[in-house]
Amino acid sequence: MLSTLSDPLYVSVDIDVLDPAYAPGVATPEPLGFTLQELLDGLWYLKDREILGFDVVEVCPPYDNGSTCISACKILMDLSIMSLSKHNLVE
Numbered sequence: 001m002l003s004t005l006s007d008p009l010y011v012s013v014d015i016d017v018l019d020p021a022y023a024p025g026v027a028t029p030e031p032l033g034f035t036l037q038e039l040l041d042g043l044w045y046l047k048d049r050e051i052l053g054f055d056v057v058e059v060c061p062p063y064d065n066g067s068t069c070i071s072a073c074k075i076l077m078d079l080s081i082m083s084l085s086k087h088n089l090v091e
Helices: 036-046 067-086
Strands: 009-014 051-057
Touching: 009 036, 009 067, 036 067, 051 067
Parallel strands: 009 051
Antiparallel strands: none
16 A cells, blocks of 8 residues: 555654554553564565655653653654665765
8 A cells, every 4th residue: 555655744643543552641541552673674565655744643651651762762863764764874
């Protein structure tokens, strides 16, 4: 299905898609959600697409033990690498 899409993408990741073991600091934790690695693996399917921008939403620091912010940073880091790689700005 991704191969049929040709327009540039804006990627928004709602972090409560992750299991609370990886992202407890959200307003509505979702048991049996994705692991962080499953989400990152899925995002890497976008590596050849033109990504105009991206964000991570629903991080709720008052409920966090630190792991949600770490997960959000890893997601943003991978999206940054994908976007920069597309323009040959990183190897």
